[in-house]
Amino acid sequence: MHAHRPRKRFGQHFLHDAAVIAKMVSAIAPRAQDTLVEIGPGLGALTLPLLARVGRLHVVELDRDVIPRLQERCREAGELIVHSADALRFDFAALAPPRGRLRVVGNLPYNISTPLIFHLLEASHAIADMHFLLQKEVVDRLVAAPGSGEYGRLSVMVQYRCRTEALFRVGPGAFNPPPKVDSAYVRLVPLDTPPHPARDETLFAALVNQAFTQRRKTLRNAVRHLADADTIRAAGINPGARAETLGVKQFADLANLIAERHA
Known part of the structure; x- marks a missing residue:
């Protein structure tokens, strides 16, 4: 198979730095019983180590061209369940186990990260936690406190539903092609009940x-x-x-x- 070239229209920046990948997996701390779903697995840099830890993994991928390569790479690693779909329209709650919640991970395309987070918040009742690699500027907004320049609508809407935690920064060199900006890894944990519930x-x-x-x-x-x-x-x-x-x-x-x- 010829090498897959990252596609601009999908906002693809493939992760290849082994040390960063190991740090991400360690932050997720996947367990065998987890129902894990990865958004935008691409060529499987994060997929492989996750599959090795949990044995069974759901992935949601829009780019049909990468799916055969991904399946080939993961063939020996465990059970890979591929959903060829647009994550912005995908029903994540449908994947949640009857007595548990989903864990969602991904190296998210920069161009859809904010609408995708809003889409996932609608399914937050079915999600235990989310670990995302995002543009650093987006992570800064997710965790911002009132009074700071980064604080805005995204901060309020996400913090209303989740505990947010910026974990570590990732430089452009960890990706192919290198993005023009720094990235950061964030953990979002949906709260069972918002601490300050809105009636409407x-x-x-x-x-x-x-x-x-x-x-x-x-x-x-x-x-x-x-x-x-x-x-x-x-x-x-x-x-x-x-x-x-x-x-x-x-x-x-x-x-x-x-x-x-x-x-």
Whole structure:
């Protein structure tokens, strides 16, 4: 078989650094009883060591050209269950075992990482944890605290549902072709119950989105279609504050007050 050339339209950057791969596997700490699914296995750099540890592995791969190579590489390693599909439309919850949860891993294509994380959050009830190699800038946003430049809609929406932890940084040289940016490895652990539950999660998402769409504006102006200054004040928040200074709890408190006042 001729060598597979990474394809731009799939945002492919294949991992080849053995030390980085070993660190990733060690962070995942896979066990034989785990139901593990890898997104975008590519040529199997992470797939092989995972399969060797768990014996059975689901993979979701969009690029049909790499699938025969992947199957060939993994033939002796264990049972590889290939789902030839677009991860953005794939039903991950359907893979969860009857009495357990899925573990999701992947070296995610940069161009779909944010929408893919949002898609996975919808199935978070069926997921035990997620380990992803992402653009470092995305990881910075996932773990950012209020008041920092990286903090935004992604930070709030992910931290509402998950415990987030940046694990380590990965340089461009670990990939072929090398990306133009640094990457980082992140762990996301869905929480059984959000620590600050929103009564209406659709309203909560709309509020967060509205607040950060015009992040330079004060809250009073940014969310005026959803809440007036009095409502913001009644939630214990300064209407003159900016969205990036509010924690998840404050967004949930405000969303709950809006829901209550419109009930």
